Amino acid sequence: MKSLELFAGAGGLGIGLHDAGFRPVNVIEWDSYCCDTIRENKARGLHAVKNWKVTQGDVRKVDFKPYNGKIQLVSGGPPCQPFSLGGKHGAYDDVRDMFPQAIRAVRETRPQAFVFENVKGLTRNSFRNYFEYVRLQLEHPDIKAKRGEDWANHFARLEQHHTSGNRAGLNYRVVTQLVNAADHGIPQKRERVFFVGFREDLAVSWHFPLATHSQDALIWDQLHGDYWDRHQIARKFRLCPKGSDRVSKQDKPSERPWRTTRDALFGLPDPEFEHENSAIILNHRFQSGARSYKGHTGSPLDEPAKTLKAGVHGVPGGENMLLRPDGSVRYFTVRESARLQTFPDDFLFHGSWGETMRQLGNAVPVDLARVVGESVAEHLPRTAA
Incomplete structure (x- = not known):
């Protein structure tokens, strides 16, 4: 057509x-x-x-x-x-x-x-x-x-x-x-x-x-399903999801779980610490300078990411960040952002990091x-x- x-x-x-x-x-x-x-x-x-x-x-x-x-x-x-x-x-x-x-x-x-x-x-x-x-x-x-x-x-x-x-x-x-x-x-x-x-x-x-997907189904998966095992997360690092009091083991939602940031980034090396492995992946380069401040706290790993933004103040106001469980933050790479926007991994973005993030924030x-x-x-x- x-x-x-x-x-x-x-x-x-x-x-x-x-x-x-x-x-x-x-x-x-x-x-x-x-x-x-x-x-x-x-x-x-x-x-x-x-x-x-x-x-x-x-x-x-x-x-x-x-x-x-x-x-x-x-x-x-x-x-x-x-x-x-x-x-x-x-x-x-x-x-x-x-x-x-x-x-x-x-x-x-x-x-x-x-x-x-x-x-x-x-x-x-x-x-x-x-x-x-x-x-x-x-x-x-x-x-x-x-x-x-x-x-x-x-x-x-x-x-x-x-x-x-x-x-x-x-x-x-x-x-x-x-x-x-x-x-x-x-x-x-x-x-x-x-x-x-x-x-x-x-x-x-x-x-x-x-x-087709829901927050309650994600909560159920994290409480009673195989979410943490699938990602090989040790028990001491498993978080209790927000809203867990409204989901019982017996009432499994019919929808599929919301996909999380951790789901989206699965298989990608950490660009901050695995430079050689990251270098061979399109648009997967570490960008320094991320910091957390009021209104810009990043996206937790075990929830869907916050909305990627094109922004007019700095590079989307500093919000396009990953929030690690230990509270530290870093910017998403272009490839990670492309994963969050479900672009294919072989799609190459043209321009600087800030310019490509603008393209992704508008997509x-x-x-x-x-x-x-x-x-x-x-x-x-x-x-x-």
Whole structure:
């Protein structure tokens, strides 16, 4: 199935959708470092990206009309700084808001479906109206803003159109969902909002994939399962997990356990003390200077990692760290961070440590993209768009 990938970043969403069966006719990204990362992996023959056509440039200058009727899916993660909890919170007053371009791509290409991802901050009460505005535009992309019309008046027209029952033109059935990646097997507590839409004429009935992993299942595994034995941890170093009082041995959860940082890093040598072994692994080099301070305490080994951040203060504010059981901290290497984002181990990131961590902090976890993509693909006709 053919797709169009916007705001591709380092390729997390695109690789996951590739694994789900989608093949992009174009991959568009303005950031040169991200494009270099994808191009370098193309040159290395990495399966998921080797046939990608990469367009580096401003998406606002791209004409999407030639793709009309030729693709099944439009996907992407519109830049999230306008909505990020760590950003300036500009939303619709922020020139970096690229949702208008995502909506234009849907309007001009008329895909069977779309998948867009953004930060949890978009669901905050202060942005609620804009969240609904985005959703209504995706439901009715033909109802364009008039020249000089502000977003509030356009929003009012969309509401009026939506409640009128008029289904003329291009319409989509849209599902929005706030998702914790850990609930889908990603070793990271990463909350993101998804917009998934199906063209109305397809009459698709769809729901977001149900959670397959849970915190309670992890607690049960650490209390009564083989978690510690699997990792060969001596009894004196085994921790009692938070929330252990709510999980009994008799009531084993049906879900699989959340994957932890220790699970994700399994098999990787410690870059701080095993230099020779670490040197032969892609992007696995120790980065000095980590320190713990209020609000930046690192990720415990035996829980899913905290959200990897791209950040604007230093290198993600110093939070992308491993917290060892003895209380010491060190930065995650690029490879460790890639594991937390479920990138394949042979995927090489281009640029300095800080630059690659920015790429990773902005990425969609590959396996989460695959889970969503597989579910979407199952509901699309295997015919021309």
